[in-house]
Amino acid sequence: MLLDYSQTQKLLSKYNIPYIKSEIIRTESDLIKFSKKNKYPLVLKIDSKKILHKTEIGGVILDIKDKKTLLKSFKDIKKISRKYKSNIIIQKHINGINLIIGAKKDLTFGNIIIFGLGGIFTEVLNDTSMRLAPVNKQEIDSMIKEIKSYKILQGYRGKLVNIKKIQELILNLSNLIEKEDIQEIDFNPVIVNNKEIFVTDAKIIQS
Amino acid sequence: MQKLFNPKTICLVGATDRPGSVGFGIVKNLLQSKKKIYFVNPKKEKILNKKSYKRIQDIPENIDLCIIAVPAKYVIEIVNQAKEEINNLIIISAGFKEIGGIGERRQKELEKIVKENNINLIGPNCLGIIRGNLNASFAPATPKTGSIALISQSGALIDSIIDKSLDKLYGFSFIVSLGNQAGLKIEDFLEFADKDKKTKVISLYIEGVEDGRRLFNVLKQINKPIVILKGGKTDLGKKAVSSHTAALAGDSKIYSQAFKQSGAIEVNSIEELLDVSKALAWEPKIKNGIAIITNGGGAGILTADYCNDLKINLPDLSTGTLWNLRHKMLKTYSASNPVDIIGDADSKRYRDAINAILKQKNINGLIVIQTLQIMTDCLENAKIVVQAKAKYPQKAIVCAFLGGKITQKSIEHLEKNKIPNYSDPIRAVRAMRGLIK
Numbered sequence: 198m199l200l201d202y203s204q205t206q207k208l209l210s211k212y213n214i215p216y217i218k219s220e221i222i223r224t225e226s227d228l229i230k231f232s233k234k235n236k237y238p239l240v241l242k243i244d245s246k247k248i249l250h251k252t253e254i255g256g257v258i259l260d261i262k263d264k265k266t267l268l269k270s271f272k273d274i275k276k277i278s279r280k281y282k283s284n285i286i287i288q289k290h291i292n293g294i295n296l297i298i299g300a301k302k303d304l305t306f307g308n309i310i311i312f313g314l315g316g317i318f319t320e321v322l323n324d325t326s327m328r329l330a331p332v333n334k335q336e337i338d339s340m341i342k343e344i345k346s347y348k349i350l351q352g353y354r355g356k357l358v359n360i361k362k363i364q365e366l367i368l369n370l371s372n373l374i375e376k377e378d379i380q381e382i383d384f385n386p387v388i389v390n391n392k393e394i395f396v397t398d399a400k401i402i403q404s
Numbered sequence: 405m406q407k408l409f410n411p412k413t414i415c416l417v418g419a420t421d422r423p424g425s426v427g428f429g430i431v432k433n434l435l436q437s438k439k440k441i442y443f444v445n446p447k448k449e450k451i452l453n454k455k456s457y458k459r460i461q462d463i464p465e466n467i468d469l470c471i472i473a474v475p476a477k478y479v480i481e482i483v484n485q486a487k488e489e490i491n492n493l494i495i496i497s498a499g500f501k502e503i504g505g506i507g508e509r510r511q512k513e514l515e516k517i518v519k520e521n522n523i524n525l526i527g528p529n530c531l532g533i534i535r536g537n538l539n540a541s542f543a544p545a546t547p548k549t550g551s552i553a554l555i556s557q558s559g560a561l562i563d564s565i566i567d568k569s570l571d572k573l574y575g576f577s578f579i580v581s582l583g584n585q586a587g588l589k590i591e592d593f594l595e596f597a598d599k600d601k602k603t604k605v606i607s608l609y610i611e612g613v614e615d616g617r618r619l620f621n622v623l624k625q626i627n628k629p630i631v632i633l634k635g636g637k638t639d640l641g642k643k644a645v646s647s648h649t650a651a652l653a654g655d656s657k658i659y660s661q662a663f664k665q666s667g668a669i670e671v672n673s674i675e676e677l678l679d680v681s682k683a684l685a686w687e688p689k690i691k692n693g694i695a696i697i698t699n700g701g702g703a704g705i706l707t708a709d710y711c712n713d714l715k716i717n718l719p720d721l722s723t724g725t726l727w728n729l730r731h732k733m734l735k736t737y738s739a740s741n742p743v744d745i746i747g748d749a750d751s752k753r754y755r756d757a758i759n760a761i762l763k764q765k766n767i768n769g770l771i772v773i774q775t776l777q778i779m780t781d782c783l784e785n786a787k788i789v790v791q792a793k794a795k796y797p798q799k800a801i802v803c804a805f806l807g808g809k810i811t812q813k814s815i816e817h818l819e820k821n822k823i824p825n826y827s828d829p830i831r832a833v834r835a836m837r838g839l840i841k
Contacts, residue, residue: 305616306658327661329620336665 199246200401202284209396212373214366217388217395219288228271229264231287238262238290240397241274245283254281260290288397293390294349294358298367300330300374301381302404308374310367314346315386322346330371337367350389362394363387380404405588405596408492408524409535409578411468412440415460417482418473418496419443421451426496427473429542430532434471436546437538442467460486471532471540473497479528480513487521493587494540495528501584502529511586518587525587526580531559534566534579541581550575551604551685553597555590557582557611558635565674573819574682577602591622598626605684607677608632608668616662623666629684630668631838633677634659669838679824679831680838686822687800690768692840693717694800695761696742699749700775703806703829704742707771710833716840718742725764732756747777751784758788762796769800769839771832774814776807782814790821800839804832 200208202221209216218235221244222228232239243256251257256277258270271285278285295315303309310332313325326343328336341347341363350358366387374382383400416434420427431451434441441454442463448456457463460470460482469492472479476499483490500511511528518525526533532541539546541559547566552574556562559581569575577600580593590613597603606628613619623630637656663670671677694716698704711718718741721729726739733753738744743761745753754772761767772789774780782805793801803818803825805811815825826832 303616303655303658305613305655306620306662307617309658309661327657329617329658329662329665 198403200403201246202244202286205399205401208373208377208401209399212369214369214373214384215393215395216399217288217291217397219286221284222287223285225268225271228267228287232264232267235289237267239267240288240290241267241270242286242288242398243274243278243281243283244286245281247281247283256281256283291388291390291393291395291397293388293394295386295388296363296384297325298363298370298384298387299382300370300379302374302379308371310340310371310374312340312367313344314349318344318346331375332367332371334364334368337364337371340367357391358389359391359394363389366394366396378404405492405524405592407468408526409533409538409596411492411538413442413465413467414439414469414471414540415442415444415457415463415467416471416473417444417460419445419451419456420448426542430471430473430496430540433539433541433543433546437536437540439538440465460489463489468492469494469540471496473542476500476507476510476528480510480517483514483517483523487517487523490521490523492524493518494526494530494532495583495586496530496532496542497527498529500528500586511584515586523587527583528586530583531562531581533581534576536578541579543579545570547579548573548575549577549602551577551602552681553577553593553600553603553606554579554609555582555593555597555606556580556609557590558609559583561609561674565678568674568678572682573816574678574685577604591618594622594626594630598628603628605681606630607681609635609677611635616658620662620666623663623668629689629838630666631677631680631684632663632668632670633672633674634663634670671834675831676834679826679835683800683802683824683835683839686824687802687839688798689839689841690798690800692768693719693766694769694771694836694840695719695721695764695767696771696773697745697754697757697761698742698773698775699745699747699754699777699780700773700806701738701744703773703775703804704744707773707804707829707833708742710830711836714833714837716833716837719764719766721761722764722766725760728760728763729757732760747775748779750779751781751788754785755788755792758792759795762792762799767799769802769836771829771836772801772803772805773829773832774803774805774807774811776811782807782811783817786814786817789818789823793821793823800836802826802832802836802839804829 239261241258261267297313297315297319299311308330310328310330313319318324324345326340328340381402384396387396418427443451443456445456446458470490471494473496476497500507547569597606696707745757818825
């Protein structure tokens, strides 16, 4: 069973895993309220237990920079949410490098942690590293350095990222999968930059 | 388990003198060991002039090890009737879990009997075991003794490895064919090998385990080096697995990661399994940082390339080393690592280079390459390597004396003195990789 938005929020905060500031919205006034409290750019996306790949159905609108675009995007995404009977979520947009961090319970080997860069690095090039959980700091360090695209995290083209934040997040995820009755977790993407790290989308399947 | 591997009295149920049968194979192998052997076969009075007993219970002595090689349908009854007499048991017979259905039910029953009666069981559906001169298997020959423990989920692979090893100089501390693991499991033998004084390195062939986490935890605790060859890595291989030993093959990437994370060395072929095991049986484990000495530029370059691929460091020669070599080498020698001492190198040049380089502190291992030139004295070079090994026992020396007929004698001299030699630089480099902590 897939966890819903509020169950996900609750579980992540229990293990100190930072989730990007988000809210479920229903009306235009919810939308405006959020946009006033949190600065642009923003993101709108649908949230449903049934939909695993929301990007493919146009269910994610990134980098909304002003009120006009926000209102227009809201109208667009409402159509999709009606069609799939799903919630709409608004969240802050942050810039950085996309990561995929996940965990699963393997039938033979038990808890396993996976790490890689988002997008083609993982999906096309299969450039991920894996460890049997629980992992200690040393193992986390080696699994981050093991991927071929590690150079990108080190500051290729001047984009530096805070590797310590990645380490913390993996350690917290390792605690979570060891203690909770969870079958599979996908944080995709996790966005990291030189200051902060946030999970911006999570798919969690309960045992 | 000590008695299982070192029994004084053995009985074989299903003993026969019928040529070509499994029972006869075991009879022949058992008779070569210096143990007290009893045969059991209700249809025979005598086998090869030796008395044959009707039942295990009729044997007038306590039996340390019982071997059963009769059709599967009789096995449960035999074990049940003699469960008081049996402590250690090897069931060779096939026809259990691996065939499903009735076989699966037989195995369940067997598991129950051995558990309730505290019997150490190897098998069923296995080749048997070999320990020293005890050959309790139907393998085609008894291999030399040595310090490699071979634990395999495939019996047939053991047969081929034994044959391959017969004209080589390495040997085995024990060999066990796991079969269906209805009693003793892979982890039990790993723990036995770790404590066993005769074993220096553990070689493992596995296809799949049901509890990977248990294997991982045991692998982590073993102190001796472990070399693993895993079968069933592709979907095609997996089909062969489920009809082979009825184990479920897990996702191969997780297996590889589990091996790596536990500190074991995974290899990709039978040849590499033996190459790396041989090196670990004879050489010490070392820190990264080795040198290459060669009398052929090409072979040196290839070796350096392989080292780079496998992340083996080649430290620069120190000023001290260069100073020691300054008058001893030709002007044209390459004063770097790999050290090319030039094709016309005589044995003295080999000796000078080897001694100067092994003296350098951050060089922990050495690959000595020899290509055969008309002035090359192979045997003398081998003797020099052996002497260097005696002088620097804590450093790892691996050789690639490349060639054939002319080089053969020198290779034998190296290996008699426990210096591994390989016929190709890639094999030498992979073996060296296995020695690096």
